[in-house]
Amino acid sequence: MARLELKAVDKSFGAVSCAKGVSLTVEPGEIVAVFGPSGSGKTVLLRMIAGMFEPDDGDILVGGRSIVDAPPEQRGIGMAFQNFALFPHMSARDNIASGLRATGASDIAAKVTAMSRLLKIEHVLGHRPRELSNGQKQRTALARALIGNPEVLLLDDPLRNVDAKLRYEMRLELPSLLRRSSAAALYVTQDYREAMAIADRIAVLINGRLVQVARPEEIYARPASVAVARLFGDPSINLSEVSPVADQGRLTAAIAGTEIMLDRNERETNTRQRCWLGVRPDDVVVTRQNSGGAIPARVVAITPMHERAVLLLRFADGSEWLAAMAPEALEAGADEEVFVQFAPEAALLFDHASGERIGLPPRRQAA
Structure with a gap:
């Protein structure tokens, strides 16, 4: 052939x-x-x-x-x-x-x-x-x-x-x-x-x-790029505008006023450069427990989707994310206060102007 x-x-x-x-x-x-x-x-x-x-x-x-x-x-x-x-x-x-x-x-x-x-x-x-x-x-x-x-x-x-x-x-x-x-x-x-x-x-x-x-x-x-990331996954990837800063050789970024540690060293991106931080809804953990690095949020709505439930979450600054999880894993109902977390390696960084990906996060399997 x-x-x-x-x-x-x-x-x-x-x-x-x-x-x-x-x-x-x-x-x-x-x-x-x-x-x-x-x-x-x-x-x-x-x-x-x-x-x-x-x-x-x-x-x-x-x-x-x-x-x-x-x-x-x-x-x-x-x-x-x-x-x-x-x-x-x-x-x-x-x-x-x-x-x-x-x-x-x-x-x-x-x-x-x-x-x-x-x-x-x-x-x-x-x-x-x-x-x-x-x-x-x-x-x-x-x-x-x-x-x-x-x-x-x-x-x-x-x-x-x-x-x-x-x-x-x-x-x-x-x-x-x-x-x-x-x-x-x-x-x-x-x-x-x-x-x-x-x-x-x-x-x-x-x-x-x-x-x-x-x-x-x-x-x-x-x-x-951001454009490619948006084409894969349902619900679509969450995106927040951030400006990473160096913290003892590591990078952190603020989402709705909460500092989040990123799984990168400061050499992989220019500090304080405007970026898009992306996290897929399947990687978002929603809990009632306020542990270190958790982002306070309110559950706006819960939508059943086959074997998963999709939560619409609103942060203090008015920005919104989606989380997808098994219904039995839900710890809160609509209009309740929760805390949002994700593993540092789950975060993707994209250049704000071009939309191109920055750095190479570890491999993860598709959901």
């Missing part, structure tokens, strides 16, 4: 820039999720690789060979779309086989049967798309993309239009299915949980720029 390489790819439509110097490598058998907010350029990137759009600058290579000037059918690429894009007048069997027929492949019937068994849709091969459930449509589209053993596989948010139960099941099944194909897989999604569950690496795309490419746990624990 072949490696997919994007080299400084640019693409604009009039005054709107959709890709700005995008460089990315996907190895054979690797799954890279392209994740970012709506309008960040994710689908445009896939369509340039597939040959639907031509890049304004840069190069796209498969197996070391530029494919920019190659027609779509000669690029060795399989693609599954968000809206399935099945031929409505064809059966599921014919939809799956359509790509093979276009290339003049042999043993088409046997290949379709084998692929449909793999994706558990052999019982609906005679059905047309209007007779299929969304889950069956999604599996049919995947089968069509996979059956030709493409060198590169492009998946454009393929689970967006399926129900929650199937989406969860496919998050478990897709990684092994894609790795079995040995294709270099690029998987577009707007769901950070999906990206973290499926991908070997995540490429975070914001406003047409790749701002961080790393393993899922690395991006969660060490986001490159």
Whole structure:
């Protein structure tokens, strides 16, 4: 199989820039999720690789060979779309086989049967798309993309239009299915949980720029910027403006008038420089006990969220944080006074002006 390489790819439509110097490598058998907010350029990137759009600058290579000037059918690429894009007048069997027929492949019937068994849709091969459930449509589209053993596989948010139960099941099944194909897989999604569950690496795309490419746990624990940190986690990361100061070789910062020790030495940041301090809600501890370094707060509201309860906390200066914890761990109700703590290693520091992360806190696992 072949490696997919994007080299400084640019693409604009009039005054709107959709890709700005995008460089990315996907190895054979690797799954890279392209994740970012709506309008960040994710689908445009896939369509340039597939040959639907031509890049304004840069190069796209498969197996070391530029494919920019190659027609779509000669690029060795399989693609599954968000809206399935099945031929409505064809059966599921014919939809799956359509790509093979276009290339003049042999043993088409046997290949379709084998692929449909793999994706558990052999019982609906005679059905047309209007007779299929969304889950069956999604599996049919995947089968069509996979059956030709493409060198590169492009998946454009393929689970967006399926129900929650199937989406969860496919998050478990897709990684092994894609790795079995040995294709270099690029998987577009707007769901950070999906990206973290499926991908070997995540490429975070914001406003047409790749701002961080790393393993899922690395991006969660060490986001490159405030913008990346906000995209991962539900509830979103807490942020407070601070100006760290040196204290016997260590750094402290004040949140709502309470001094907090940071897990860094003073060489890692300029003292008294304005920063954003970020702490994820899962790392916030809420207690009735006033121990050293605890921040006084009031519980404004408690919202049940499945296996967790989310607390809205208000500090004395009017700023607010969120805490997420198991319901049985709650020690206080709404409108009660509490104290807020977090481990020093849980804090992330970001430059106030640029939003870029400062220092390298220890690794933590995603919640």
